[in-house]
Amino acid sequence: MSPLPRFDWSLVPSFLAVLDAGSLTGAARALNAQQPTLSRHIAALEAQLGVALFERTGRGVQPTAAARELADAARRMAEGAEHMGQQLLRRASSTQGTVRVSASQVPAVTLLPPLLAELQRQEPGVQVELVATNAVSNLLRREADIALRMLRPAQSGLVARQLGEVAVVACAHESYLARRGTPRSPTELAGHTLVGMDRDEGILQGFAAAGSPLAREHFALRTDDQVAYAALVMAGAGIGFVARYLVDSTPGLVPLLPELPTPSLPAWLVVHREIRGNPAVRRVFDFLADALPPRLA
Secondary structure, three states: OOOOOOOHHHHHHHHHHHHHHHOOHHHHHHHHHOOOHHHHHHHHHHHHHHHOOEEEEEOOOEEOHHHHHHHHHHHHHHHHHHHHHHHHHHHHHHOOOEEEEOOHHHHHHHHHHHHHHHHHHHHOOOEEEEEEEEOOOOOHOOOOOEEEEOOOOOOOOEEEEEOOOOOOEEEEEHHHHHHHOOOOOOHHHHHOEEEEEEOOOHHHHHHHOOOOOHHHEEEEEEOOOHHHHHHHHOOOOOOEEHHHHHHHHHOEEEEEEOOOOEEEEEEEEEEEHHHHHHHHHHHHHHHHHHHHHHHOO
């Protein structure tokens, strides 16, 4: 049995164009091609198949019985080629790669996970490594590609975008307030169980600046670990001072004493200048830069 002749798939679009237009002139116009070119394509296809496909008439061409029999298969072939072309285009334009994102513990645990889950749904080709650390990752040494920081980076070679201000507020869990009552003024805080820092004096300095100096001993529970601190407040252990976004996203936490002057921390999204041109890094950076400010506001 002799092998079948090699079939030229590129002739199929010309065949379908002539079939739909009913003339070589109309098909040439539809494909933005030259009529002699289409005539050669039809002749070549007829030679490959060994059958006549069209009969010339005074007003154009008429498909033969063989052409009508081949029409459905040719259309399926064209649809398959179009589908494959779209898949190749999507693959070529999709973002691929691994991006390492660094953030301190609390935002890494509470703020970023839902955003990264949405990013994964939008960009399945991007893999994210989330580094939860209170140490400032050195982007210049490529310890991370992108960092969420609460201070403006001073190193050259970095690109930083300020996302807004993170408000720190006094709050307590509703279970604590049910037991101990709700303070109505800052002076009543001394009569409550307070959650403070161990060696970090930031909260003490804040109260001193507000004209209400407190000693370390006023805080019955103390820890410098951010996750442990938030867990103590959420467990109803006492009144603490946490980021406003944590209060808004945690059922049962109640903000207190809006008149209390508490600090705000500037939030910055930082990336190394050189790798910002990486498509995957750029996609993650732009996504977080758009998604984080509403959460921080």
